[in-house]
Amino acid sequence: MQNPRSLVFALHAHWSVVEWLVQRSREQPVFEQDQVVALIGKVDPSKTPEDREGILRALINADILQLLPRDSLLQLNAHVLEFVRGLTREHELGLSAVLQARVQGIRETTERLNEALERRDLDLLRQAAAQLAELFRRIGLELDRDRHAILEIAEKAKASDSQMPAERRYRQVLQAYDEYIEPMAAMMDSGPAGTFYRYLEETERALDYSLEVLTAQGALYTLRVLVRQAAFQAKDLRKLGREVLKQCSDTLLPLREELRQHNSLSATISHLLGLVRKRGLARTFKHSQLPLWRADRPKRVSVGDEIRTIMTEARSFKPISKVFPEEAPGVSVTELQLVDSLELRQRLAGCLPVPSLLDWLRSQYAHLNDATLLRLYHELINEPDWLITQADQRACTELNKLNVIHYPHGILE
Numbered sequence: 303m304q305n306p307r308s309l310v311f312a313l314h315a316h317w318s319v320v321e322w323l324v325q326r327s328r329e330q331p332v333f334e335q336d337q338v339v340a341l342i343g344k345v346d347p348s349k350t351p352e353d354r355e356g357i358l359r360a361l362i363n364a365d366i367l368q369l370l371p372r373d374s375l376l377q378l379n380a381h382v383l384e385f386v387r388g389l390t391r392e393h394e395l396g397l398s399a400v401l402q403a404r405v406q407g408i409r410e411t412t413e414r415l416n417e418a419l420e421r422r423d424l425d426l427l428r429q430a431a432a433q434l435a436e437l438f439r440r441i442g443l444e445l446d447r448d449r450h451a452i453l454e455i456a457e458k459a460k461a462s463d464s465q466m467p468a469e470r471r472y473r474q475v476l477q478a479y480d481e482y483i484e485p486m487a488a489m490m491d492s493g494p495a496g497t498f499y500r501y502l503e504e505t506e507r508a509l510d511y512s513l514e515v516l517t518a519q520g521a522l523y524t525l526r527v528l529v530r531q532a533a534f535q536a537k538d539l540r541k542l543g544r545e546v547l548k549q550c551s552d553t554l555l556p557l558r559e560e561l562r563q564h565n566s567l568s569a570t571i572s573h574l575l576g577l578v579r580k581r582g583l584a585r586t587f588k589h590s591q592l593p594l595w596r597a598d599r600p601k602r603v604s605v606g607d608e609i610r611t612i613m614t615e616a617r618s619f620k621p622i623s624k625v626f627p628e629e630a631p632g633v634s635v636t637e638l639q640l641v642d643s644l645e646l647r648q649r650l651a652g653c654l655p656v657p658s659l660l661d662w663l664r665s666q667y668a669h670l671n672d673a674t675l676l677r678l679y680h681e682l683i684n685e686p687d688w689l690i691t692q693a694d695q696r697a698c699t700e701l702n703k704l705n706v707i708h709y710p711h712g713i714l715e
Contacts, residue, residue: 312364313382316357318345320366323378324386332375338367391450398485404441405489405498411437412505419512424525427512431529434505438535445546452478452550459557475557483551490547502540509533639674641667646678650713658710659683660699672701682713689714 342354361367367376411433418426490498513529656662691712699706
């Protein structure tokens with residue numbers, strides 16, 4: 303047997319080559335020496351032929367590659383293969399029967415645990431608790447490996463050539479669903495037919511009761527820790543089983559339904575083509591029942607980003623409304639325009655009555671800016687010499703840059 307340290311050191315030194323060999327081992331379980339040398343050259347083209355031969359000898363001497371007894375072919379060490387697959391998530395999908403056997407082993411070991419508790423045999427109880435902990439660990443590890451294997455099956459089916467027949471693309475999907483998902487779902491059924499949750503619940507109760515008895519009797523601390531840890535593992539395994547089954551089902555079921563619909567459509571089309579061949583198109587389909595398709599050419603107008611920005615701003619534009627001030631707006635003197643006050647009042651007196659003072663100012667002094675018009679408006683309606691009235695209906699007066707919504711003030715004679 304090879305020294306484990308030498309094997310681990312060789313794995314560290316030649317990990318890239320070993321990883322490639324593990325990936326190729328799915329389709330090719332044994333290798334010729336020339337194939338391994340060529341593979342080493344692909345992994346590191348800078349290696350000389352002498353270096354490649356040296357790496358091959360190092361892998362054989364470290365027992366990573368093993369020579370078959372009857373010929374010169376090489377195969378990967380089974381322990382190395384499982385170790386590398388576990389680290390790289392490259393495991394094959396396991397058998398549901400193996401999981402079912404381990405779950406059945408949980409029940410048998412639980413019975414031994416109960417027997418040891420009745421006989422007060424602490425040695426047998428320790429053995430049963432350790433076996434349960436190991437079973438829980440193995441089942442959890444296998445569930446995690448199977449989850450990643452199913453995810454890889456789904457990824458390969460989705461990434462395969464779309465021109466390939468659907469039945470061939472999804473062959474592994476159907477096989478995994480029929481041979482793994484359905485038996486697992488039956489085993490993990492929460493009803494009386496399911497064994498997974500029922501056995502785990504029985505084991506949890508037995509472990510919890512054993513822990514209570516051992517605590518009351520003052521048993522060794524290490525034994526109590528072993529039993530308590532096994533109970534925790536049982537609870538975690540129940541949760542893990544539920545998560546793995548749900549994730550795997552959600553991954554494979556849509557692909558299975560896609561294939562089923564594809565097969566149904568293919569069968570229907572084949573049946574119709576057979577009727578057309580036997581009876582003719584006119585007798586198989588009435589003219590009004592013939593499906594017609596017309597491919598319309600899409601019409602697209604491309605616009606630049608500037609137009610898009612302008613249109614977006616225009617569609618989202620909302621005018622800003624401000625409350626009409628009770629007093630004249632405070633503006634700087636430079637913003638106001640000069641107006642002959644005497645001439646303004648004479649012209650206004652000659653036009654009386656005026657129903658809307660702001661409209662009159664807008665029509666008579668359209669050349670003035672909005673600030674000046676509003677200033678004049680406020681001054682005139684606040685002068686005591688005018689008989690001011692106010693309308694009951696709102697009106698809108700358009701100035702140069704503003705729209706003023708107000709109840710118009712008028713001046714009577």
